[in-house]
Amino acid sequence: MKVFPYRTLAGEVALRVTAVKQDQKDLHTSVFSGDERVVALHQVERDDWTYARIGVTATLPVKELDEGPWQDVSVVLVLTEKATNARTTAVLRPRGSDNAEWTGRIRLWRAAHRSQAELSVSVVATVDGVPGRIIGGSEDNWVVDLTARTPVRRRELQINEVDFATGSEEWLRPFKDAPWIVETSGDLPTVHLNTGFEGVSELLNSGGAPLERAVRDMLATQIATDIWTAVFHSAVSDLELDEEGNPEWPGGWRDAVLRGMLSDVLPGMSGIDALSEIHARRRESSGWNELQPRISYAAGRRAKVARNLGTAIRVLDASQKASKA
Amino acid sequence: MDVGEDFGPWLARQLRLLDISQAELGERVGLTRAAVSAWITGRAVPREDMMRRIATAIGTDPGTVHTRTTDAVTGRPVSWYHRPAHKDGGREFGNAAAFAFEADVEVLAREATQNSLDERLDRTRPVRVRYTLHELSGEPLARFRDAIGWAYLRPHYEAAAAQEQKVGRVIAEGLRDMNERDRLVLLRVDDYNASGLTGDDYEDGRFAAVVRRQLDSNKSDDGAGGSYGLGKATLWAASRLGLVLINSTLSVPHEGRTARRLIGRLDLPWRVVDGQACAGPAWFGEPDTVPGSENVARSWWAEEETVERLHLTRENDEPGTSFLVVGAHDVASGINEHTASDDGDEDESVQAMHKKLLIALANNFWAAMTSGENTSPLLEASVRTLRNGVVVMKEQRVDPRLVQPSRTRALKAYFDGRTVDELTEIGQVAMAKVPLKVPAVRGHGKVAEHEAVLLVTAAEDADDGKPNHMVTMRGSRMKVRSARVPDLPLGTNSFQAVLLAGHAAGADAVEADRAEAFLRASEPPEHNKWGQTEELRATYSPTAHRRIADFTRAANNAVRELVGKRKERSEGGPKALRELLGLDGAPPAAARGGGFPTILDLDAFVDEAGAWQIDAEVKLPLRQDPWVMNPVARFEVRSGGRPSVGWARVVAGANCEFVDGALRFKAGARSATFTATTDVSTHPVRAALAGLIVDLQKTKGAPA
Amino acid sequence: MTDKPEPLPDRLALLSDINAVKHIGMGVRSGRENPPYIELGRQVTSLPDDDVRLRVEPVRDLIDDVMHLYPPAERTRADAWLAPRLHATLRLTRREAADEAMWNHLALAVAPDYLVWRHLPAKGKDGLPPMVSASRFRGAHYTQGFSRLWWAAELFRNGADYAPAVVACGNQDVLNTLLRLDIIDHRPTAQAMIRLVADGVARTGREVNALATVANAAAGTLLYDVLAEDDDWYGDALEAWVAGADSAPVVSRRRLPDGPADDPVSAPAVDTLAERFRELFQDAPVRGRTAPPEG
Structure with a gap:
């Protein structure tokens, strides 16, 4: 206050x-x-x-x-x-x-x-x-x-669809076997989707049948979990300390990521307490490993694992019943 | 010479009034019945000396016979005439037309004002409409009741109120309100520079349309937007006594006269009074002498004093009509329902109606009231409120800009020729032409192309109606519809659009007459949209409504063009993935732990020693174990880390104690307080120079 | 120690973080290993060919000279020499300088040997060999080994005059503390603070920190932009300076070069704020300072 x-x-x-x-x-x-x-x-x-x-x-x-x-x-x-x-x-x-x-x-x-x-x-x-x-x-x-053509706030992590092997971004070449790569530098973290990786783009853009949608959403969840985990680690690792050795809120997207995920990683703590705690654990390596499952959990919540997995299981179940009937 | 009525009709009426036959008059002036008949039928006019003899014969002066602007004899006393019940025994329990409307001053304002607009006389000047709310009580109320012959009416009201039907209940409440609370609200609607109620008492004409018939619309204007005569019923609907008195100044003389034509009309359900069954309506006027209409109350030319007593005095002799709604109420707002009895609430009821009228007039007629530098408005409207003749709320001119700032600005810019082709600044008004192809009537002739005017401007911050809507108008800038413009790109600036079609597009708009007629034919009786109607199908063709659809589509396209075409964002990636990457969309923390102690309120000041004195209120989440927290003070900075400040003193208040530098809150408590003073020697800068932030932080090493 | 890159790239290019990071390992940071120069050459995104400012040679010459001019023991003093000359050689706009990928390239592919020379600590931590902090290779504008110098020159120069930037870079505490504050984005504020440093009012690390805290906290309640109004900045001087890169001679090793001919900061504005900061600073408690310094 x-x-x-x-x-x-x-x-x-x-x-x-x-x-x-x-x-x-x-x-x-x-x-x-x-x-x-x-x-x-x-x-x-x-x-x-x-x-x-x-x-x-x-x-x-x-x-x-x-x-x-x-x-x-x-x-x-x-x-x-x-x-x-x-x-x-x-x-x-x-x-x-x-x-x-x-x-x-x-x-x-x-x-x-x-x-x-x-x-x-x-x-x-x-x-x-x-x-x-x-x-x-x-x-x-x-x-x-200065980069936008339409006056709309950019409120999401960015997605860049590019062929890693042949695209203009030469630095992506070494990753041409990967379906996606998360980049956490820049104004906003970006996930580069490899259009050269056959089927990924098509699958993510598919619609139609419930089964198809369920698989699509599972893939999206998988990628998103990866992204949220990566951006959380990136945000935590870039923390600056003030004169008294306390971590400062980093600003920008890192702030949004930390504020959004810390309450799941370290529940029951105020934001600043959680920030101090996570910084201390990471620096001292004590309790940092133990925190990894909580980070996965927080990333999974952002990626809506429970919802999308639940839907997929229901759809599979229904299609099995249908094929037996 | 300003001569009144034609001699024949005038003389005929004098004879009826005096109950003298044509033969008898002939005898008195020494001529045959045939000669008198020739005068009455207009085949002949008496000579000068004969005029004088006629004057003597009917007991008046020659001047009256000459000018014929008054009757030779004083009229019979004004009284109530109740229509006898139908011979077939049919009963009606209230005016069917009045039932189409709820008693709602907003509806009344809309319908009555639209009628005034349609009757505008001098088309170079606005028609002026004034609403007066007048609350009567005590002596003034008693006088008014005498003036309307309450003694004769009362048995009729009591009979009507005793009935169980809806109208009966409304009347019963109205009577109770008047009798128990000794008050009556009169709502008067005046218009000036309007036609007035011209025409005969019974034959086709404005007077008969309003006073005698319920579903007749006798409109002088092709662009008329009134509800086929239904509109006037709102006047009666707004009276909980079903009573409206009328005073009209005519634009065209009737019976040689123009000023103070009075009539009253009462709508009651079927009733039996003194053994006599009455059908429904009753009229307040002079008993007629015309054969076939004997004793029917007809309009009369009233004395100034009578007009005064009936609260119907008009402010000048400009043509127009005054309607006095007796016992005005407003069901829609619940106002006037006798829920309260103290004076304060009565004040509010009339004042609330006053405000409601102002808003209703502005919302419905902002366009007609808007003027340009060289364009006068079509309408001026005002509202005032009196109590027993004393002003309670002074006359307020309705200012359309207050309620509709953006749309008014759009219209004004159009009148003044200050529109632009492309919007580059908030506040500008962009104009485009929207074509309307008007088919020929029943396929004969050529299709005409009308150009409607589309105006678009940014919506004001002030809440002036729903943003991103297009208001369509025709005629005397009558609003037909307001609809959201579909398919707008994300991030479009809020705007208001106005589409002026037909006569509303202006005097020099191409093919305005044909467009006006076409659009009017495409309106349902509610006048609230354009589309397929029976009339459209019959007058034009079964497919004519497609022109309307084309027109609407073209208008929406033009709006989208003016507010800016946007390229859809190509970046963004697959939707399924994008949805999971929102930075703001953190799911709410799962319910566990229930949060942490926070400072809910903080009073703070810098004392004379330069230290911050704080008084904090803490909110504690429910927990079995006691919370232990450190109060931490920091100085605010522009950027980067905030320097912390030490405490000189911390004093625990309610539900906590201060132990070992930490606040230990009582287990189970939900709130606590403490006060503290900062240690000046730890201030990195004088307290007066920086903001202070106080938080509660976990004590290091304490159990989580 | 790290070797000068071989082959040296001809032109500055962009090296994305994700590719930079993998090369900033213990071997490179401790100077025991060279970055894989050839592999790096394949991972960059090139910039327009026709821009003379992007030639590596003039920059690399500066690096060679600075390492030659200053003995390792005096390497911190090298910042004040290098910062204005790097700025005047590159002639970048802020728009261009804000791209960290270019500084990554400079750090790994053009002059990693300089970073090791300049930033290798004497002792290692936790039993590890001495290592250059990874943030000198890739990091924020106030920590990265090259961008901190460029931004110090940019933010503290007074129009074409780099002298205040030289003062700023002559004191590591100024570079480490002031450079990260948002308040110095207001030119008169930056100049006023440098004046107090130049006048010796704030000299030691603690004094500079105290000054920074005072000015930063007071900026939470005072809008310096109103107390000391700066003149509007116009982009044409910078544009001309950038365009002049083609014909500009090599920057002088002895004299201080000229920066873009922006209008100098309003002198009354600097006076006002300097006076204000002096007062605030005299009030401020500074650890180790017994009495306020003579004003």
């Missing part, structure tokens, strides 16, 4: 993108989505753009602001990307008479960004004589995705 030594805003600060311009061209509003809070900047037609200019409107809880102890309120738009350590800010200006809506725009230089930038807004004011205090900000931030 967090507290501040001064009063902060309780009301919601909402941020929305209202227009996007790329170089000199106004882009259609369909390049961004208010529901998904994503701006998709990858245009098939042109990949040599220099900058994008993003127009926004922030909505403030104006009644609370008027009644509160804050002076010199300013609203700052912040564009950051972890991968490039980029940080750009722009001051928004109030529109209309009640100062509820603040508008402005920010420029995103392509040379300074790589994949996904985050767009947020901070409300800053003088409180008790101290200027520059952060008194609030947007909770639901926007993602500016």
Whole structure:
């Protein structure tokens, strides 16, 4: 639970993108989505753009602001990307008479960004004589995705279907015998599915008969179990320690993986306790081996082993009965 | 010279009123019956001196005979006329048309206002509609009851209320409400710049359509959207006493007059009063003298004072009609049902109806009320509430922007020519033309191509109806349907779309008349969609409805085009696998352990010594063994590890003790409290500069 | 010790993590084994042929020179020399530098010998031989042996002036502590902190850590971007610098090269924050410091 030594805003600060311009061209509003809070900047037609200019409107809880102890309120738009350590800010200006809506725009230089930038807004004011205090900000931030063509949030681990033997990704050649490979580096972990491995792709994309579907889902579960196990280990092994030797939450997908699986690996512990525990066990190698079955269990739950296996058994059972009858 | 009625009909009526025969008048003025008959049938007009003699003969001044804007004799006293029961003994227990509608002020507002729009007189100006809620009690209520002849009505109401049928119960409740709580709500609907109830009392015309007939729609406008005359029944349905009084200023003189044409109509079920069986309706007016209609109450030209007493005074002489719904109630909201008896609730009931009217008007007529820089609206509407003549809620003009900000913006941009072809900014309005192929009537002639106007704009954050819907309209921008646009790609920005077809597309739209007629023919009586109807099949062809389907499809396509075509994501991989790889989709932790102690609430401040003083409330999951946890304080940072801060003091509160640097919570307790003070010497930075985070962590080495 | 790669690749390329990791074994980390250079050559993804910035030779020359200029005992000082010159030689955009696969390639296929020279500890742990941490070969931008230098030069340079980056790289605590903080992504904040280091206000590891903690914690409640507004950054200077790679001479070994001619950081903004940090820092408890240093 967090507290501040001064009063902060309780009301919601909402941020929305209202227009996007790329170089000199106004882009259609369909390049961004208010529901998904994503701006998709990858245009098939042109990949040599220099900058994008993003127009926004922030909505403030104006009644609370008027009644509160804050002076010199300013609203700052912040564009950051972890991968490039980029940080750009722009001051928004109030529109209309009640100062509820603040508008402005920010420029995103392509040379300074790589994949996904985050767009947020901070409300800053003088409180008790101290200027520059952060008194609030947007909770639901926007993602500016330089790699996406459609403004949809990427919420899954990625799947890349490629022929390991002949595809453009030469580094996959050594794995040409494998049906799939999990890669945990990059923005999001990726499972590379080997289309050169006969039948895997077809099976995963099949549908139709219950038996066929059951086999398909079993294979998907098998791959997913593999992926979740790999990403969990990867997330645990990359933990950074703070000055006091405690592990820090790693951020990004690793955070999501750890938060989602730790409660199954080490049940009954708060997130930070579980993180400390798993780090200690791994570092000291004591109790780490004993934890492996729990990691398998957690990965299996994410991969829905129980459901898909149960379905497969029922389907097999039914088809046997049918063939006997 | 402003001359009133034609001489013949005027004279005929005077004779009836005075009960003088044509022969008798001839005798008094020294002429034959045939001569008088010639005047009455209009074959001849009397000369100047004869006019004077006629005046003397019927006991009036020559001026009255000249101008013929009033009757020579004061009318017979206004009274109630109850229609006698059918001779065949058939009984009706309430107005069938009124039963089509629940008593709902929203429905009333929709139907009555649509009627006003359809009757708009000067097409360059808006029709103005005003709703007045007026609650009467005490003396003002008594006066009003006298004015409507309550003494004569009462036995009829009591007879009706005694019946077990639905209408009887409603009336009984209405009477009880009025008698026990001494109050009555009048809902008045006025329109100005409308036709008014023109025409004869019994013959075809607006007056008879509204007052005499129940299923007649006598609409002057081809684009009329009213419900085939069913709409007016909502007025009676909204009265729990079944009573509506009417005052109309006519746009076309009747009997040489225009102002203060009054009539009242009551709809009660079959009843027997004083041994006399009454069919249902009753009228409040002047007993007629026309042969065949003797004693039937007909409209009369009332004195200003009478109008005043009946709460029917209009604010000026602009044509239009005032309907006074006596005993207005609103079943749909449960308002006005006598569930409470204190004054506070009565306030709310009228005020709630006031608000409901505002919203209903805005939701149904936002389009007709929208104006552009050089385009006046079709309609202006307002609502006010009075109690015994004193303003309770002052007159509020209905502002469509408050309820329908996006759609209003779309329409306004269209009027002002500020639409764009492609949306590049939230707030813009994109326009496209959608073709409608209108087949020829019964296959004769050529197919006409109408161009409907499609407007698309981003939905406001404010909740203005369901997003991603297309509202279709025709006529006087009457909403026909609102439907979700299908097959939108994931991530589409919320939008609102408006499709203006037929006359709604504007004065210069191509083939608007034919499109309007075609679309109207494709509407069911509810006017809530376009599709196959009997009329469409009969007037056009059995396959004409396909044009409508094509039109709808084209409109949906155009919307999708404007909100942006999206390439479906090609990446993503097999669905069966993708479903298992969601980062957010962690299954809920299986029920075991039941969680861990957490800080539920934290009060904290920095004291004078610069230390944080905290007061924490802890939530404990149920467990047999006691929980042992360390309270841990850290300073918040922008990124990376948070430096921890030591405690100068920890004081256990409810359900816990502080032992060996850890909080030991009482076994089985569900909550606990403690207070603590941080050790300033361990602060990496002054407390005033950083946020503080307090957590409970497992004591190292403690049993899990 | 690790040998210079033979054959040396002509051009920088991308080496994915999954392929890099398998070569970062104990033999390579301890300098007893060379990475399999020929096999590595087959596992890379090549980059466009026509980009002069990707030639390996100028980079490799720098590596050879730095190992020649600094005796092993003074190898930590080599960072301050190498960082600006590596940055000025590669002329990368941040977009390009954010690709860790390129740094993997540099670490394993171009200059693993440098990493062993620079980062091999004197003693091993747990009875194992001394080994370079695997994160120097493949790791985050603030730990990987080459990207930490590039990012230090990028984040601490003041426009074209690498001098503040030299200060930053001259103090290992700055590199290890400040480089990982998000607050230095705001240019005036980075410059203000370097000024305190240059002025000797924060010198020792503990002092630098305390300064970092103070500034990082205060950034939880203060928005430095408002207290000390930076001018807008425009991409054209960087673009010109990248385009100029074709005609640029080899970076000087003696003089400090020039970076991209971005506008220098607003001086008043740096002054404001430096003053602010100085105050905060004087308040802060620093272990081993008895009295606040003279301001």
